[in-house]
Every structure is written in structure tokens, then in C-alpha cells.
Amino acid sequence: MSGLVRVFRSSVGAKALMALTGLGLLGFVVAHMLGNLQIFAGPEKLNAYAATLQHMGPGLWVARAGLLALLLVHVGTAHHLVRANRAARPVPYAGKKDIATTFAARTMWMTGIVVLAFVAYHLAHFTLHVMNPEFSQWQDAAQRHDVYRMVVEGFRVWWVSAIYCVAQFLLGVHISHGASSAFQTLGVRHPRLAFLKHGFGPLVAIVIVLGNLSIPLAVLAGLVGKQGV
Amino acid sequence: MRFTLKVWRQAGPDAPGAMQSYEVDGITPETSFLEMIDLLNERLIAEGKDPIAFEHDCREGICGMCSMVIDGVPHSPERAVTTCQVHMRSFRDGDEIHVEPFRARAFPVLRDLVVDRGALDRIIEAGGYVSVKTGGTPDANLIPVAHADAERAMDAASCIGCGACVAACPNASAMLFTAAKVAHLAHLPQGQVERAQRVRAMVEQMDAEGFGNCTNHYECMAACPKEIDVEFIALMNRDYLKASLAADDA
Ligand code: HEM
Numbered sequence: 001m002s003g004l005v006r007v008f009r010s011s012v013g014a015k016a017l018m019a020l021t022g023l024g025l026l027g028f029v030v031a032h033m034l035g036n037l038q039i040f041a042g043p044e045k046l047n048a049y050a051a052t053l054q055h056m057g058p059g060l061w062v063a064r065a066g067l068l069a070l071l072l073v074h075v076g077t078a079h080h081l082v083r084a085n086r087a088a089r090p091v092p093y094a095g096k097k098d099i100a101t102t103f104a105a106r107t108m109w110m111t112g113i114v115v116l117a118f119v120a121y122h123l124a125h126f127t128l129h130v131m132n133p134e135f136s137q138w139q140d141a142a143q144r145h146d147v148y149r150m151v152v153e154g155f156r157v158w159w160v161s162a163i164y165c166v167a168q169f170l171l172g173v174h175i176s177h178g179a180s181s182a183f184q185t186l187g188v189r190h191p192r193l194a195f196l197k198h199g200f201g202p203l204v205a206i207v208i209v210l211g212n213l214s215i216p217l218a219v220l221a222g223l224v225g226k227q228g229v
Numbered sequence: 230m231r232f233t234l235k236v237w238r239q240a241g242p243d244a245p246g247a248m249q250s251y252e253v254d255g256i257t258p259e260t261s262f263l264e265m266i267d268l269l270n271e272r273l274i275a276e277g278k279d280p281i282a283f284e285h286d287c288r289e290g291i292c293g294m295c296s297m298v299i300d301g302v303p304h305s306p307e308r309a310v311t312t313c314q315v316h317m318r319s320f321r322d323g324d325e326i327h328v329e330p331f332r333a334r335a336f337p338v339l340r341d342l343v344v345d346r347g348a349l350d351r352i353i354e355a356g357g358y359v360s361v362k363t364g365g366t367p368d369a370n371l372i373p374v375a376h377a378d379a380e381r382a383m384d385a386a387s388c389i390g391c392g393a394c395v396a397a398c399p400n401a402s403a404m405l406f407t408a409a410k411v412a413h414l415a416h417l418p419q420g421q422v423e424r425a426q427r428v429r430a431m432v433e434q435m436d437a438e439g440f441g442n443c444t445n446h447y448e449c450m451a452a453c454p455k456e457i458d459v460e461f462i463a464l465m466n467r468d469y470l471k472a473s474l475a476a477d478d479a
């Protein structure tokens with residue numbers, strides 16, 4: 001076994017891998033949210049942004065491959081860690097009282113699985129158009145894919161919006177523990193950086209949940225995409 | 230005071246175990262928890278039954294032997310105490326009290342409340358020491374240590390190795406114990422020579438013993454009778470990653 005593999009198979013190394021890939025995914029989640037918030041600037045802005053992404057050529061595939069790698073390593077390592085952690089206490093307590101831990105920390109694998117399922121649903125919905133093949137046809141006046149209309153029509157279906165809202169909330173729960181936990185795992189120690197290990201996770205989680213929820217909620221409230229788009 | 234005790238009874242390492250109920254009465258509030266079990270055991274012996282096996286030694290909070298989970302928390306829900314320092318005045322008359330052994334794959338139950346914590350000793354053997362040439366006693370304070378470092382080293386060194394961190398951790402991880410031992414020596418000049426090698430060896434041994442992985446629940450710090458800081462876990466994480474990624478793999 002090469003040295004590097006051995007490091008990342010150790011408990012501390014595997015946790016570092018979780019933290020690094022988690023923070024990578026978090027970076028994507030933030031960038032993805034900021035990009036999509038352009039919907040509030042109107043169809044022109046959003047469709048132009050989407051077209052720019054689409055025309056990154058090979059860059060697009062490099063980014064997708066990178067994200068997929070992050071996700072695979074994160075999920076694969078999570079699977080390994082969760083199994084090892086269960087094996088570490090074969091006989092459970094008859095009654096164990098938790099003092100310090102949080103709901104978010106105790107449910108990381110559950111929220112993780114929901115996020116994974118949501119990512120699959122989201123890609124099928126807005127990237128592959130599995131449920132709504134007509135999305136592919138929609139073009140705006142500049143012959144670009146009309147992403148604005150797709151999002152508005154997509155979120156007007158209340159239960160679709162509901163799925164997104166629940167998933168975002170659970171993603172937020174995952175991040176509220178994960179984004180703080182990651183800095184402890186990576187050994188951040190400077191007192192001036194202490195907030196990274198405490199308030200940071202809940203803070204980014206709130207920003208992400210509110211930012212992402214604002215889109216379906218604005219559509220349902222009629223604030224975005226009035227008058228048949 | 231009277232109490233109903235539900236205690237884990239297990240005749241041997243491979244015997245099946247179960248919670249068993251005992252009534253104790255006439256206990257004074259100043260009786261310690263272990264004295265209460267002593268009284269119960271005297272009664273059990275008089276009745277010709279097996280007394281409850283449990284570990285203890287100093288009974289003054291310094292040896293770390295008195296391992297048991299009381300009402301779901303290692304060393305009882307009272308903060309920053311070992312089991313031997315818990316007194317019955319902390320409970321209400323008539324309480325039902327649950328007593329279980331520390332639970333972890335790396336801490337096999339030997340009998341009743343006694344578990345084998347040899348895994349912690351093996352982690353120390355792997356690197357929790359400094360190598361020095363023996364000789365005459367060196368002068369105290371010969372090597373200057375900054376005050377802040379001395380304080381932190383002492384904070385870490387106050388770990389009595391009881392294993393409550395493992396028992397409290399939802400993943401049965403020994404990170405707080407190992408981190409305290411790593412950090413204790415990492416804060417002192419004498420610990421620098423073997424610092425990289427030590428952290429790697431101790432983490433490897435910890436993994437080999439079958440402890441779980443830290444998920445940063447911080448249950449360990451909450452249960453620790455010496456309130457060892459999870460800050461030391463961050464130190465160990467950093468030292469381990471630095472030592473493993475930077476070191477020439479000898
Ligand atoms: C965009 C998506 C995701 C983000 C931003 C994210 C972020 C994070 C972060 C920052 C951590 C903390 C690592 C640490 O404690 O050091 C973490 C932990 C974790 N993640 Fe994710 N994650 C995502 C998706 C997933 C998915 C899809 C799964 C699995 C099915 C998952 C399962 C877990 C688990 C189980 C942990 C705790 C691992 C442990 O035991 O240490 N995550 N995540």
C-alpha cells in the first residue's frame with residue numbers, strides 16, 4: 001500500500017478526505033446558488049449565464065468530472081466510516097444519554113442520503129429533462145435555451161417546489177454540522193479562526209437554505225415570472 | 230434513601246448478559262455511589278449470590294479505574310467527576326438508576342461492569358513516551374518551557390485514561406484519549422524529537438484496536454471527568470496529517 005493510500009485509510013486521514021471533499025462540494029453549492037440567484041435579475045441575465053456555462057466546452061466536462069469525483073470520494077468514504085463506526089460498538093447501550101451532540105451531527109448519513117437522492121432528481125429534472133422533455137425545446141428570443149422559463153414552469157408545480165424545499169432544508173442540516181466539523185477535522189487551531197469550527201457551519205447553512213429556497217418560493221408567490229413568463 | 234438499580238450482569242467475556250434489577254434501601258445521602266454498590270454486594274454475598282464485579286482503586290478521582298455508565302452517561306450525568314466521586318445525594322429518593330459497562334468493541338466486557346481497557350495501554354506503548362538516557366535526576370526547570378505551553382501540557386496530562394471518552398462517543402472513538410496523550414508531549418520541548426513518529430504510531434495503534442472514527446459530536450469532552458478539551462483533537466489531526474504527508478516515508 002503506498003504511503004498516501006495508507007494515510008487516507010487511517011481514521012484521521014479518512015476524516016480529512018471527508019472534510020476536503022465536503023468543503024469542495026460546499027464551494028460548488030455556494031457558487032451554484034449565487035449563479036441561480038441571477039433569476040431575480042430577469043430572463044436575459046439568467047439565460048446568458050446558462051449559455052456561458054454551456055459553452056465552456058471541455059471545461060464543462062472537466063468541472064463535471066471534478067464534481068463527480070468529489071461526490072464519489074465523499075460518499076464512498078462516508079460509507080466506509082459509517083460502517084466502521086457501527087462496528088466499533090457491537091453491543092449497544094440499553095439507555096445512552098447524549099449531552100453535547102446535535103441533531104445534525106447524529107443524522108449526517110441520513111441527510112447525506114437524502115441529498116444524494118435529491119441530486120439525482122435535480123439532474124433528471126433540470127439537466128436531463130427526464131420528466132419534462134419539452135424543457136429542451138424552449139428557447140428565448142436570442143435562440144438560447146430558455147432556462148428562466150424552465151425554472152419558472154418547473155417550480156409552479158407546487159409539489160416539485162415542495163421536494164426542493166425539503167431537500168434544501170436537509171442539505172442545510174447536513175452543512176450546519178459538516179462545514180464546522182470539517183475545520184476541526186483539518187486541524188484548524190488558531191483562536192482567531194475558532195468561529196470556523198463553531199458558528200460557521202450554521203451560518204453558511206442558513207445562507208444556503210434561504211438563498212436556494214428564495215427561488216421556488218418567489219415563483220410560487222408570483223414574484224418571479226409573472227404573466228406567463 | 231431507597232433506589233432501584235438496573236445493573237448489567239454478565240458472567241464472563243463470552244457469556245450472554247442482561248440488565249438485572251436490585252432494590253437497595255437505607256442508603257444515606259453522603260454514601261458514595263461505589264459504597265452503595267459495596268453495600269449491595271455485601272448483601273448479595275450474604276445471600277450466597279455473585280457480587281457485582283466493578284473496577285475501582287483510588288476512590289479519589291485520580292486513577293481512572295472506576296469505569297461504568299450511570300444513567301446513560303459515563304461516570305454519571307454529573308459534570309467533571311469520576312464515578313467514585315459521585316454521591317447518592319446527587320440522586321432523588323426512589324430513583325431508578327441504570328448501570329452499564331463502557332461499551333466498545335475495543336473494550337470487551339470481562340465480567341459485569343468490568344471491561345478490558347488494555348487497548349488504551351497499547352496506544353501509549355506505541356508512542357506515548359519520550360526516549361531519554363537514564364542517569365542522574367536532571368535539575369528541575371533546566372529546559373525552559375513557556376508558561377502557556379506548560380499550562381496546555383498540564384491540561385492534556387490531566388487525562389487519567391479512564392476511557393469515558395470512548396464510552397461516551399457515539400462512534401466509540403478513542404480520539405480524545407489519544408489526542409490528550411499526543412498533545413501533552415507535543416507541547417513540551419522534550420516531546421519534539423519523536424513528535425511526528427509518535428502521532429503516526431499512536432493513531433495507527435488506535436485504528437488497529439478497532440475504535441471508531443471521530444465525527445466531532447464532542448460527547449467525549451462533555452463526559453470527561455477531567456474536561457479534556459477537543460482542541461487537542463484538532464492538534465492531533467493537524468500533527469498526524471503534517472507528519473504523514475510531509476514525512477519521508479522511512
Ligand atoms: C452537496 C453536497 C454535500 C456537501 C456540501 C457535504 C458536506 C459535508 C461536510 C463539509 C462534511 C464534514 C466532514 C467532517 O466532518 O470533517 C460532511 C460529512 C459527511 N457527509 Fe457530506 N456533503 C454533501 C453530500 C453528501 C452525500 C451525498 C452523502 C452521502 C450519502 C454525505 C454523507 C456524509 C456523511 C455520512 C458525513 C459524516 C462522515 C463522518 O462520519 O465523518 N454527504 N459532508
Ligand code: FES
Nearest residue numbers: 288292293295313
Ligand atoms: S477509583 Fe480511582 S478514579 Fe475512581
